[in-house]
Amino acid sequence: MVDADQTFVIVGGGLAGAKAAETLRAEGFTGRVILIGDERDHPYERPPLSKGYLLGKEDRDSVFVHEPGWYASSDVELHLGQTVVAIDRAAHTVRLGDGAVIRYDKLLLATGAEPRRLDVPGTDLAGVHHLRRLAHADRLRHVLAALGRDNGHLVIAGAGWIGLEVAAAAREYGAEVTVVEPEPSPLHAVLGPEIGQMFADLHAEHGVRFHFGARLTEITGQDGMVLAARTDDGEEHPAHDVLAAIGAAPRTALAESAGLALVDRSEGGGIAVDASLRTSDPDIYAAGDVAAVHHALFDTRLRVEHWANALNGGPAAARAMLGRDVTYDRVPYFFSDQYDLGLEYSGWAPPGSYDQVVIRGDAAKREFIAFWLREGQVLAGMNVNVWDVTESVQELIRRGARPDQEALSDPSRPLTSLLE
Numbered sequence: 001m002v003d004a005d006q007t008f009v010i011v012g013g014g015l016a017g018a019k020a021a022e023t024l025r026a027e028g029f030t031g032r033v034i035l036i037g038d039e040r041d042h043p044y045e046r047p048p049l050s051k052g053y054l055l056g057k058e059d060r061d062s063v064f065v066h067e068p069g070w071y072a073s074s075d076v077e078l079h080l081g082q083t084v085v086a087i088d089r090a091a092h093t094v095r096l097g098d099g100a101v102i103r104y105d106k107l108l109l110a111t112g113a114e115p116r117r118l119d120v121p122g123t124d125l126a127g128v129h130h131l132r133r134l135a136h137a138d139r140l141r142h143v144l145a146a147l148g149r150d151n152g153h154l155v156i157a158g159a160g161w162i163g164l165e166v167a168a169a170a171r172e173y174g175a176e177v178t179v180v181e182p183e184p185s186p187l188h189a190v191l192g193p194e195i196g197q198m199f200a201d202l203h204a205e206h207g208v209r210f211h212f213g214a215r216l217t218e219i220t221g222q223d224g225m226v227l228a229a230r231t232d233d234g235e236e237h238p239a240h241d242v243l244a245a246i247g248a249a250p251r252t253a254l255a256e257s258a259g260l261a262l263v264d265r266s267e268g269g270g271i272a273v274d275a276s277l278r279t280s281d282p283d284i285y286a287a288g289d290v291a292a293v294h295h296a297l298f299d300t301r302l303r304v305e306h307w308a309n310a311l312n313g314g315p316a317a318a319r320a321m322l323g324r325d326v327t328y329d330r331v332p333y334f335f336s337d338q339y340d341l342g343l344e345y346s347g348w349a350p351p352g353s354y355d356q357v358v359i360r361g362d363a364a365k366r367e368f369i370a371f372w373l374r375e376g377q378v379l380a381g382m383n384v385n386v387w388d389v390t391e392s393v394q395e396l397i398r399r400g401a402r403p404d405q406e407a408l409s410d411p412s413r414p415l416t417s418l419l420e
């Protein structure tokens, strides 16, 4: 075959990278596939790290993308614990931290994201944590168990998805939890105030304390141990441990030093890619959390930091690397589990983009679908403890549907009937 002497290199051993390698083989690519990841673990999925795995309900083996033997049996050359430190675009090579140089014909950057750090005094104390990697989850698991046992206090900076999921897990362990959040409600930037309040109520019912409209300014400690977390309105919250859950930043340093086009941080950051996930260099692609793609449906550049985007984006990039005709225009999707609440969100409707929220079902019982609309057009939908509706919700969004609002809010009218 013509591709037998080609080498495709993938940088980043996360979900997007592993799925891209799988797709290259599934599509019949017979050349070399080299997957390089700076973590020592085989590629794994991160959602359980703030849910089942953190709670000790899912075992370690269940988080990996493939069985360890899959890489050798699929002829995927895996370099774990190795960092790619430079790309030489002219020579078509990447350089590893140990000095090794690997030639590529096509390159995929699937370098993901890293937790943003709190920029306040005290972040170097031993009780200040982040959550991105398996090792972080292992450590946090022990911390939460100890806090639960000793009636200890966890302060979480940030009421985003990870902050809230860890808050739920910490309460299940029996820890005291305070969440500090500058916005007036949880998940404000994603869901807006209307639905954000529901999450505040849910967590308050489970004993989580919120401090909205405030920022952490200092973590105080003694002998390396955390004692308290201070906020900019002068309050002090007792704390034995602090979790910084203030978002993630795309890992663009490698792309930047190689001179690839990036997206400004004010517009979400990331490596700029076209609809086929190709960067400004025709032989280099990007997928997953790090890639900012121009999304035809929303007519804007979107960088989606969610599982489904890595799951589908890695394979889409792999097909594009093989020369297939690819337009990556999936409706953004994510899921979350907190206590006994499960949800799926499809679409994109940050505050300012919508003018109406329509509820279908019983919000008080937390069994409903919320729709975000602009001038009657469905931009996003979130099903909460209601299942098997994602396909219809996404189809409404994809079609730019403007359904009759009475029908949209009436659970007795099948969603599929709104598509007719």
Ligand SMILES: Cc1cc2nc3c(=O)[nH]c(=O)nc-3n(C[C@H](O)[C@H](O)[C@H](O)COP(=O)(O)OP(=O)(O)OC[C@H]3O[C@@H](n4cnc5c(N)ncnc54)[C@H](O)[C@@H]3O)c2cc1C
Pocket (backbone or CB within 6 Å): 011, 012, 013, 014, 015, 016, 017, 036, 037, 038, 039, 045, 046, 047, 048, 049, 050, 082, 083, 084, 085, 110, 111, 112, 113, 131, 132, 133, 162, 251, 254, 287, 288, 289, 290, 304, 305, 306, 307, 308, 310, 333, 334, 335, 336, 337
């Ligand atoms: C705790 C947690 C819970 C989550 N829960 C959910 C959820 O419930 N639902 C949902 O939809 N999404 C969830 N997400 C988001 C989801 O996990 C991410 O969107 C997904 O992991 C992105 O995959 P990726 O392959 O793009 O990047 P990553 O998973 O970040 O993988 C990138 C890999 O590349 C490595 N790397 C980076 N630079 C280099 C380099 N120069 N050389 C070598 N290796 C490098 C990184 O160390 C990393 O291993 C969660 C994320 C976290 C952290």
